[in-house]
Amino acid sequence: MSNKTERQVAAIKNGTVIDHIPAEKTYQVVNLLQLETLETPVTIGYNYPSNKIGRKGIIKVSDKFFTDEEISRLSVVAQNVVLNIIHDYEVVEKKTVKTPDELRGIVKCNNPKCITNNEPMNTVFHVVNKEKGILKCHYCDKEQFIEKVELV
């Protein structure tokens, strides 16, 4: 009896495999990491069955390793994704998303009267409670939950 199952997405030699993305967030991850600007092969898959989250997305990016700053951007859409760092077909490191202290130009303030929604400028949020995911707008001071904010 074999315990081998078919691999859902073809393996890559070197690069990053982003796994456990909630299926509906897959394209937001693509946007946040600006994968559309890469010139290396990128495989985007979604609606794969997942024991943990029902349906998941997987993204495989060849020859690309993300910085911690890039990874921290994912905290606004998918806090539980895992990034597998691949060297020569082997997973050499697993990285998780760490919520940063500050988010610049990534999400919108949900206060319509905030200056950031009335002026062409970048938003800035301070993460005041990482466990509960509470952000505070640098300009209007309004506190908001990380899962309730929209991407810019």
Next chain:
Amino acid sequence: MRHDFVTIADLPKEKLMYLLEMAKEFENHPNRELLKGKVVATLFFEPSTRTRLSFETAANRLGARVIGFSDAKASSVTKGETLKDTILMVSNYADVIVMRHYVEGAAQYASEVAPVPIVNAGDGAHMHPSQCLLDLYSIYKTQGTLENLNIYLVGDLKYGRTVHSLITAMRHFNPTFHFVAPKELAMPEEYKIYCREHGIRFEEHTDFNEDVIADADILYMTRVQKERFSDLMEYERVKNVYILKRQMLCKAKDNMKILHPLPRVNEIAYDVDESSHAYYIQQAGNGLFAREAIFCYVLGITLDEVRNDKTII
């Protein structure tokens, strides 16, 4: 050193006391030429006659000249100019910009783009730090201290930004607050959490009578506005409860003073004006001294320079 005056919430205790000492110097001698040769711009994207007059008077009494507009309709905003462009343009002309805006966080953003100091004269429902400074000055002057006072906040505690600022600014001084408000306008949970986190004692009341306020050192009145109520029956029921009447002062302590950010409509009966506890008109007058201090602070004029000032008229 130049500063901005955008919020009072993050100023340390020493800075607050420094500004209050400076305001005291200006109360002794309001007319000087410390700002002679300077140009002050007052940009009021939202009309506010008394705040603007108070700032312009402060600038004039210090010898500065004043430019500006009192309504966004008279500016390029109606043509679609960004705040950044307006601020940068005016920075070419003025040494300091006083700004009132209807958008929250506008002053913080202006202070990040402007090469000259920004004074926040109110940004929407967010901050109004010069009002807060004059409130502190009024408390300090009438009580001789800011420490260990019983401060009663009455009326609209939900939307009233002046009462919220007062709580944050008073955190350094071991106050006891009493929140007197109808349920629908009660102090928001976030400020009660703030009090607990900062060890500020508070009690909540829905009744408003001579017994409730007998212990007050400061009675800070605000207006209960009809448009704040979703339930008009509730408004009709409470609209006359939070009106201060002369006979309610019968048990008040001698040192108790009544403050109000003004304008008042009917929340303080007119016969209270004759009482020795009434202080709201003088309070507004203190705004001049507080704003003279703010101008010096942002332009880097020190308390020592104010004390040794040879330009007093």
